[in-house]
Every structure is written in C-alpha cells, then in structure tokens.
Amino acid sequence: MHNAGKKESQEGQTQFDIHKTLILLKPDTIARGIVGDIISRLERKSLKIVGMKFITMTEKLLVEHYGHHSEKPYFPKIVKYMTDGPVLAMVIEGIDAVRQVRMMCGATDPQFAAPGTIRGDHSCVIDYNLVHASDSIDSADIEISRFFKPEEVFEYSKNVYVN
Numbered sequence: 001m002h003n004a005g006k007k008e009s010q011e012g013q014t015q016f017d018i019h020k021t022l023i024l025l026k027p028d029t030i031a032r033g034i035v036g037d038i039i040s041r042l043e044r045k046s047l048k049i050v051g052m053k054f055i056t057m058t059e060k061l062l063v064e065h066y067g068h069h070s071e072k073p074y075f076p077k078i079v080k081y082m083t084d085g086p087v088l089a090m091v092i093e094g095i096d097a098v099r100q101v102r103m104m105c106g107a108t109d110p111q112f113a114a115p116g117t118i119r120g121d122h123s124c125v126i127d128y129n130l131v132h133a134s135d136s137i138d139s140a141d142i143e144i145s146r147f148f149k150p151e152e153v154f155e156y157s158k159n160v161y162v163n
C-alpha cells in the first residue's frame with residue numbers, strides 16, 4: 001500500500017508532503033455555474049487556492065497540453081470544447097494535493113465517476129467532463145508552469161485572521 005504522502009518523523013510525529021497541482025475548470029463548468037461548487041469542495045478539503053485566472057485556450061496550447069491525445073480521433077472535439085469559452089485555471093496546494101484533487105474529480109469518463117466526485121455529481125458524458133487535473137507531481141510542475149508565471153502563484157497562510 002502506498003503511503004499517501006505521509007511519513008513519520010523520528011519523534012513519532014506524522015509528517016505530510018505538501019504539493020501543488022493544476023486544475024482547469026473547462027468552459028461547461030463556467031457556463032453551467034458550478035465554479036462555486038468546485039471551489040467549495042476544494043476549500044472544504046482544506047486545499048489552498050494559490051493561483052487562479054481565466055485563460056483562453058488556443059489550439060497551439062491544447063496540442064502542447066494534450067499532446068498524448070492529439071492523434072486521437074476525438075481530438076477535434078477536445079479543441080472545440082476547450083475553446084468554446086473561458087477556462088478557469090487554478091493552482092491548488094495542500095497535503096498530497098495531486099492525488100487528492102484527482103480523486104475529487106472522479107474518473108475521466110463521468111459515466112464511470114463515483115457519486116460524490118465532481119464529475120460523478122455533475123456530468124454523464126466524456127465529451128463534457130468539466131475539469132482537468134494533473135496526474136502526477138511531475139506533470140503538475142510542467143502544467144503549472146505552462147499556464148502560470150511564477151509571480152502568479154502566491155504564498156500565504158490560512159486562518160491567520162481567525163481568533
């Protein structure tokens with residue numbers, strides 16, 4: 001069994017790996033008004049939004065981002081879908097963030113996504129699967145730098161205003 005980003009210090013304290021990951025809220029998410037629901041889910045899970053902006057997807061960016069899909073017959077559908085409106089890109093930071101965000105998204109094909117996940121709760125079709133999330137720590141690093149300049153990713157402490 002993997003350690004899910006958790007290890008124990010010599011003093012017996014549990015230590016967690018903090019990662020950053022990228023999530024893209026695709027044009028249907030914005031058009032359907034479920035951005036708030038997705039942000040609430042991330043915040044409820046104590047994940048931190050450290051970068052967020054609207055982007056316009058271009059075919060060039062999509063070929064770079066979805067390079068491994070660019071020869072697939074469905075690639076023209078991806079281009080039409082992803083360029084149909086604004087995409088909201090977010091950098092999410094937290095414990096084991098890459099895996100946590102992927103689990104919250106659910107299976108790529110919403111038809112098989114578990115209830116309680118973003119795709120499982122809001123979609124039934126692969127053509128409109130609402131979100132993209134980085135699938136590994138290495139691809140998260142690459143994908144974050146594809147969409148965000150270093151100065152667009154912020155550092156701040158949570159809960160400093162709570163008495």
Ligand code: CMP
Pocket residue numbers: 066069074077078108126127129131132133
């Ligand atoms: P995403 O998680 O962003 O990663 C690749 C994307 O390709 C996927 O979500 C879908 O939007 C799209 N995709 C993968 N398989 C298919 C398919 N069979 N038909 C249409 N789109 C697909």
